Amino acid sequence: MSDPSKPNRARRNLLIASACAGGAAAVGTAVPFAASMLPSERAEALGAPVEADVSPLAPGEKMTVEWRGQPVWILRRTKEMLEGIKKADGKVADPRSERKKGELTPEYARNEFRSIKPEYLVVVGICTHLGCSPQDRLKAGPEAFESDWTGGFYCPCHGSLFDLAGRVYRNKPAPDNLRVPPYTYLSDTRILIGEDKKGA
Amino acid sequence: MAAAEKQAVTGAGPFNDLLTWIDQRFPLVETWRAHLSEYYAPKNFNFWYYFGSLALFVLVIQIVTGIFLTMNYKPDAAQAFASVEYIMREVPWGWWIRYMHSTGASFFFICVYLHMFRAMLYGSYRKPRELLWIFGMLIFFCLMAEAFFGYLLPWGQMSYWGAQVIVNLFDAIPVIGPDLAIWIRGDYVVSDATLNRFFAYHVIAVPLALLALVVAHLLALHEVGSNNPDGVEIKKAKDPKTGRPLDGIPFHPYYTVKDTFGVVAFLVVFSIVVFFAPEAGGYFLEANNFIPADPLKTPPHIAPVWYFTPYYSILRATTENFMWVLAAGVVAMAGLIIWSVKNTAARICVAALAVVLLAGFFTLDAKVWGVVLMGLSVMIFFFLPWLDQSPVNSIRYKGPITKTAIALFVIAFFVLGYLGTQAVTEERTLAAQIGTAVYFLFFFLMPWYSRMDKCRPEPERVTWK
Numbered sequence: 011m012s013d014p015s016k017p018n019r020a021r022r023n024l025l026i027a028s029a030c031a032g033g034a035a036a037v038g039t040a041v042p043f044a045a046s047m048l049p050s051e052r053a054e055a056l057g058a059p060v061e062a063d064v065s066p067l068a069p070g071e072k073m074t075v076e077w078r079g080q081p082v083w084i085l086r087r088t089k090e091m092l093e094g095i096k097k098a099d100g101k102v103a104d105p106r107s108e109r110k111k112g113e114l115t116p117e118y119a120r121n122e123f124r125s126i127k128p129e130y131l132v133v134v135g136i137c138t139h140l141g142c143s144p145q146d147r148l149k150a151g152p153e154a155f156e157s158d159w160t161g162g163f164y165c166p167c168h169g170s171l172f173d174l175a176g177r178v179y180r181n182k183p184a185p186d187n188l189r190v191p192p193y194t195y196l197s198d199t200r201i202l203i204g205e206d207k208k209g210a
Numbered sequence: 211m212a213a214a215e216k217q218a219v220t221g222a223g224p225f226n227d228l229l230t231w232i233d234q235r236f237p238l239v240e241t242w243r244a245h246l247s248e249y250y251a252p253k254n255f256n257f258w259y260y261f262g263s264l265a266l267f268v269l270v271i272q273i274v275t276g277i278f279l280t281m282n283y284k285p286d287a288a289q290a291f292a293s294v295e296y297i298m299r300e301v302p303w304g305w306w307i308r309y310m311h312s313t314g315a316s317f318f319f320i321c322v323y324l325h326m327f328r329a330m331l332y333g334s335y336r337k338p339r340e341l342l343w344i345f346g347m348l349i350f351f352c353l354m355a356e357a358f359f360g361y362l363l364p365w366g367q368m369s370y371w372g373a374q375v376i377v378n379l380f381d382a383i384p385v386i387g388p389d390l391a392i393w394i395r396g397d398y399v400v401s402d403a404t405l406n407r408f409f410a411y412h413v414i415a416v417p418l419a420l421l422a423l424v425v426a427h428l429l430a431l432h433e434v435g436s437n438n439p440d441g442v443e444i445k446k447a448k449d450p451k452t453g454r455p456l457d458g459i460p461f462h463p464y465y466t467v468k469d470t471f472g473v474v475a476f477l478v479v480f481s482i483v484v485f486f487a488p489e490a491g492g493y494f495l496e497a498n499n500f501i502p503a504d505p506l507k508t509p510p511h512i513a514p515v516w517y518f519t520p521y522y523s524i525l526r527a528t529t530e531n532f533m534w535v536l537a538a539g540v541v542a543m544a545g546l547i548i549w550s551v552k553n554t555a556a557r558i559c560v561a562a563l564a565v566v567l568l569a570g571f572f573t574l575d576a577k578v579w580g581v582v583l584m585g586l587s588v589m590i591f592f593f594l595p596w597l598d599q600s601p602v603n604s605i606r607y608k609g610p611i612t613k614t615a616i617a618l619f620v621i622a623f624f625v626l627g628y629l630g631t632q633a634v635t636e637e638r639t640l641a642a643q644i645g646t647a648v649y650f651l652f653f654f655l656m657p658w659y660s661r662m663d664k665c666r667p668e669p670e671r672v673t674w675k
Contacts, residue, residue, distance in 0.1 A: 047393055047394075048396065049396055049403070050396070050403065053397045053401070053403060076506060078398050078399065079399035079401060079505055081505070140374070140375040140379065141377075142508040142512065143508035145510065166509070166510050166511055166633065167371075168634060182530075183526065183529060183580070185576070
């Protein structure tokens with residue numbers, strides 16, 4: 011019937027076809043396993059917006075609220091602080107918040123002070139480099155890392171600097187400004203973080 | 211059938227019958243001979259050859275202490291920190307088991323680094339031992355993963371922020387990065403989900419891979435035979451009658467006894483640390499990790515544990531102005547390769563790669579390249595067997611250029627390691643950048659300086675006093 015010294019073509023093809031089918035099934039089986047590692051429904055649900063009451067803040071004070079497990083800073087800036095931000099214009103990498111616009115700075119905060127009202131800064135207190143939380147160095151004056159410091163934040167992990175509008179200094183490890191979360195004013199002293207007027 | 215053909219075991223006294231029974235059903239005698247009593251290792255092993263068996267010994271310590279730790283540890287963000295304190299204060303001998311495990315982690319790296327350095331000194335990665343070296347490097351990778359996952363488990367401030375920084379490295383990958391980081395964490399920030407899965411990796415996934423790789427590493431070693439401080443093959447000179455290498459001695463009993471002595475000496479040092487200095491001045495256990503994880507507050511100074519600091523320094527050294535140094539380096543390397551390689555296709559490939567890299571340097575963030583360089587600083591060891599073009603294997607016969615290069619590399623490694631534990635200042639960043647340059651030049655220039663170097667001739671047989 012067939013020559014035993016030669017491979018049986020039909021059988022060989024069947025073997026190749028079943029190996030391919032088996033391989034495809036193995037890859038398909040990996041999908042549910044990989045998908046099980048994505049955030050669960052519960053983790054996604056915890057991303058709800060939070061409300062902050064800023065009435066206790068005196069000028070120059072900062073408060074931290076938790077949103078999606080991240081620290082969100084609300085800083086009530088004084089006149090001098092706003093002046094300091096203007097002075098830092100020349101030292102920061104992206105003074106007009108033009109990089110990654112949609113992701114980092116909502117349209118209503120795309121101004122020099124990166125806020126809806128210049129008085130209140132609302133930013134996610136997570137360094138855009140590798141996710142550390144920068145420290146307050148709010149007062150202007152000479153610092154070890156910058157002699158002509160106009161006030162801002164210092165990241166202890168890798169030395170990135172941010173001014174009081176969360177704008178990153180040039181030539182630092184962090185590539186971008188601190189993220190401004192979507193937020194909106196519910197009243198003069200109540201801020202809703204995580205949602206803006208568009209309902210995003 | 212096969213059972214009847216095998217010879218009965220002799221020389222085991224009252225156990226002869228039992229061993230014969232087993233041997234006729236399992237390759238007991240054959241395995242024993244192939245890997246121990248008739249595995250011939252060079253007779254000139256020195257001090258450096260302790261660290262392979264010591265690494266294996268530390269692996270056993272880690273597995274045994276690890277099993278007992280899991281009996282009381284809770285992989286839950288709300289309970290993890292307290293359960294570790296419970297082990298330390300209330301579980302009988304719990305402190306001892308945990309300190310063995312935490313000290314064992316650092317000693318594992320000490321042994322593996324010295325073991326790798328031995329291979330670099332004596333050219334143990336060179337033909338025919340390339341695959342042996344690659345298996346070893348994969349073990350090193352698993353060990354790094356194991357250390358990283360394990361470090362999150364106590365759920366202290368350093369655990370939390372260390373994991374945050376390392377997972378965010380993946381975030382830097384263009385396009386897929388942010389989603390990949392979320393997939394790794396299982397959440398938008400390091401959280402309970404992250405802790406739970408890191409526990410799974412730490413206690414089962416990575417150890418299984420590690421053990422399989424250790425077996426592959428040993429099988430590859432026993433296939434090609436051990437190198438030695440002279441870097442000459444003992445298989446070249448065999449006894450014509452028995453076929454055994456003249457300069458080889460059976461691993462058992464000669465090296466089992468030597469390695470047992472090594473284990474005893476090791477345990478003396480290990481015990482001193484476990485009992486008297488388990489934190490090792492903040493190098494083995496960092497002070498900040500005795501504070502529970504706080505997702506809203508980064509500790510004032512964060513640094514990885516000492517064994518990761520050289521690579522971490524390289525990551526931090528890659529700032530925007532360092533990109534110019536990198537660009538100059540790429541241009542110089544491309545020029546050097548094009549000048550040395552005669553093949554036109556290879557020349558075009560190198561030039562194209564250089565152009566792509568240069569374009570990338572000035573379009574993607576410096577952060578991305580920091581991550582790339584950090585990855586490369588570990589991956590580059592894989593290529594050693596092909597980078598080293600020296601006519602001899604061992605440092606004993608290599609010339610002054612190679613010796614200087616290795617010395618500079620060791621200095622750079624230590625300087626980078628030290629800087630990685632320190633806070634950033636301008637001077638330190640500059641020092642780290644110089645260290646990074648030396649580190650990479652050691653590897654990238656190796657094909658040239660290893661050829662140029664004036665080596666002494668290798669002896670025919672191993673030297674031994």
